[in-house]
Amino acid sequence: MKRSLYGLKQAPRKWYKKLDSFMVNHGYDRTTFYNYVFMKRFLDGNFIIFLLYMDDMLIVGHNSKKIYSLKGELNKSFTIKDFGPTK
Numbered sequence: 001m002k003r004s005l006y007g008l009k010q011a012p013r014k015w016y017k018k019l020d021s022f023m024v025n026h027g028y029d030r031t032t033f034y035n036y037v038f039m040k041r042f043l044d045g046n047f048i049i050f051l052l053y054m055d056d057m058l059i060v061g062h063n064s065k066k067i068y069s070l071k072g073e074l075n076k077s078f079t080i081k082d083f084g085p086t087k
Helices: 011-025 064-077
Strands: 037-041 047-053 056-061
Touching (some): 011 047, 047 064, 056 064
Antiparallel strands (some): 047 056
């Protein structure tokens, strides 16, 4: 897997397929018009929107506990760095 991520022209597609599989398996839906935006609605009315740009991610939502939970799950499957709130 490391070879497909580093140095090959297929790397961006492999990365997206792996992340897409992760998000769908965790209950997130791709939006209709943008394949790089995922959304999950919860029964309590909250939601999380996950935006992907290359290898950068932006997570938006009202419930910080659910956002931290998603970050924890992402950290288990990928090596990520949290740069904190967007500026």
